[in-house]
Amino acid sequence: MKLDILLGLQWGDEGKGKVVDVLTPHYDVIARFQGGPNAGHTLEFNGLKHVLHTIPSGIFHQDKINIIGNGVVIDPVVFQKEIEDLEKLGFQPAENLLISNKAHLILPTHKWLDAMLEEQKGKQKIGSTLKGIGPTYTDKVARNGFRVCDIIATDFLQKFKAIYQIHTDLLIKNYYQPPDSIANVFEEWLKSLQTLLRFKWIDSEYEVNDYLNEEKSVLAEGAQGTLLDIDFGSYPFVTSSNTVAAGACTGLGVAPGRTGKVIGIVKAYCTRVGSGPFPTELFDETGEILRKQGNEFGSTTGRPRRCGWLDLVALKYSAMINGVTEIVLTKADVMDNFDTIKICTAYKIGRKIIKRFPTEINKKLKPVYKEFNGWKQTLSLETKYENLPQAFKEYVDFIEAETQLPVRIISTGPNRNQTIIRYS
Helix, strand or coil, X not given: CCEEEEEECCCCCCCHHHHHHHHHHHCCEEEECCECCCCCEEEEECCEEEEECCCCCCCCCCCXXXXXXXXXXXXXXXXXXXXXXXXXXXXXXHHCEEEECCCEECCHHHHHHHHHHHHHHHHHCCCCCCCCHHHHHXXXXXXXXXXXXXXXXXXXXXXXXXXXXHHHHHHHHCCCCCCCCHHHHHHHHHHHHHHHHCCEEECHHHHHHHHHHCCCCEEEECCCCHHHCCCCXXXXXXXXXXXXXXXXXXXXCCCHHHEEEEEEEEECCEEECCCCCCCCXXXXXXXXXXXXXXXXXXXXXXXXXXXXXXXXHHHHHHHHHHCCCEEEEECHHHHCCCCEEEEEEEEEECCEEECCCCCCCCCCCEXXXXXXXXXXXXXXXXXXXXXXXXXXXXHHHHHHHHHCCCEEEEECCCECCCEEECCC
């Protein structure tokens, strides 16, 4: 059995949570492989709307195994809140959620360091979620990290105090004053470790490979999006992990040769949260309509998302980097009432046409658009592809022709049942 991978092909917020939830019945195991509580995967079903930050999006299917992999960073306080919210809804996550003992933990000082570093950037702020993600990954690479397995280590307090001292020295050196009571914050953090202790910790690399050897189907769930990847995104306005398909190998301990399908999630237009280049961004009424109609406000931060037309240059780049085998198109219903819809097919600097996603994107770069007639029909009311308007089908056909990839699934709304599967 091969490991299938599902990830976003844009700047995040593509609708990955819903799609994972829809696909979960076809898999035995759902495993998160990177990121942390900076993710916000929104799921809607049976009148319920729920946002997951750390826990895999298959958790609502209690007969499925969910794994938080070694590549994920966990904030114990956020994790505790997620678990409490699930239990209030009648779910028992302790029965079907496993945690890698190699996953790193976010300390309160990581969040303070995050805020300090963002503040120091001034006008060059990257738009961090301030969840402590970057400093936690920094400590991981610097070999100062604090892992899940360290909670029960005999030298727990020694390790904890050593990291705390390193962080405190940095904060004092930079004259940063934490906004909260240090004693209260750390007391809350230490108490939240009791929730982690309720769950089964595993060597996730062994477990995932054993599942594959047993012919169990495993879906790796990514967070954020390809264009936020630490290596291949619009650096430095990126996240701190590898959001691409290769990240599933290191984030779960699976060899590249054991990967199968790569399912790329694509919003029918583009959005971005925070700072950084965005070639097709709209600053007019159309952009505002997209934001309001699509409810484009961050599920983690609440910040308004920047909106723009679909960018095929960026999409083809993402498809190449990830080895995408099929596309899931989401939120096309947001554009139901548009007379004209555009897709960026190339960039232009002066008279030069560019069809490769550049390492540096500056203000001189302008998008080249192809226009389409709007479909002027409510997509969310349809359940079969053949009943969708011809103008929308032409939009889909163009995406398939340009990317040379099948658009296998179309999401026509936020709810679980608002999904059209074109190919089985």
